[in-house]
Amino acid sequence: MIVKYFLKVRWSLLLINKLIYFIIYLFFFSNLNAESYVRAGESLIWDSENKNYTANGDVEFKNDRFIAFADKMIANYVVEENEEVFTIIELFDNVVIEFKDELFKGNYAIYTRNDNIIKLTGEVSIESPTRILTGNELIADIDNNKRILNSANNESTVEVLLENNAND
Numbered sequence: 001m002i003v004k005y006f007l008k009v010r011w012s013l014l015l016i017n018k019l020i021y022f023i024i025y026l027f028f029f030s031n032l033n034a035e036s037y038v039r040a041g042e043s044l045i046w047d048s049e050n051k052n053y054t055a056n057g058d059v060e061f062k063n064d065r066f067i068a069f070a071d072k073m074i075a076n077y078v079v080e081e082n083e084e085v086f087t088i089i090e091l092f093d094n095v096v097i098e099f100k101d102e103l104f105k106g107n108y109a110i111y112t113r114n115d116n117i118i119k120l121t122g123e124v125s126i127e128s129p130t131r132i133l134t135g136n137e138l139i140a141d142i143d144n145n146k147r148i149l150n151s152a153n154n155e156s157t158v159e160v161l162l163e164n165n166a167n168d
Contacts, residue, residue, distance in 0.1 A: 036064070036085075036086050037061070038053050038055050039058075039059065039061075040055035040056055040060075040073075041056075041057035043056045051076060051077050052075060053077070054073070055073045056071070056072050059091070061089055063086060063113075066098060067097070067098045068096070068097045069096045069097075070091035070092055072091070073089065073091050073092065074089075075088075086113065090108075091108065091109040092107075093108075095107065097109065097120075102127065103127040104118065105124065105125045105126075106121060107121060108120065116142040118138075118142065120138040124137060126138060135150055135151055137149070137150040137151075138150075
């Protein structure tokens with residue numbers, strides 16, 4: 001009798017353990033496969049009619065290409081196969097974008113998913129392991145690995161600072 005009881009308890013514990021592992025697996029698997037997300041420190045407004053999110057305060061946006069931080073963000077989306085897919089992301093104030101080993105900074109940025117282009121304006125900089133570039137406008141073509149840096153006008157400049165050992 002005691003042996004039967006012990007076997008039932010053991011069997012129940014094994015089932016509970018398997019169920020817990022299965023739930024944990026689903027949780028981590030779904031998070032790993034999430035293409036993108038939006039986080040905000042102050043507020044996050046979902047406008048289902050206009051299909052966008054407005055985030056305020058310590059905003060973080062991540063997709064499969066980059067991570068972006070700003071004070072405010074507006075993210076437009078479309079629904080594809082019952083999932084929201086972000087198509088146009090606007091970032092406002094204190095914009096920082098981490099892309100591979102580069103850091104883009106500026107006052108305003110807009111990303112369009114259709115052409116994978118990030119456009120930053122206002123006191124723009126690109127920091128990489130071997131150089132710092134500064135200007136007023138950056139157009140970063142993600143797919144073609146091309147960066148175009150522009151000055152504000154004829155009186156301003158575009159600059160690059162290379163590390164001494166950049167060619168080593």
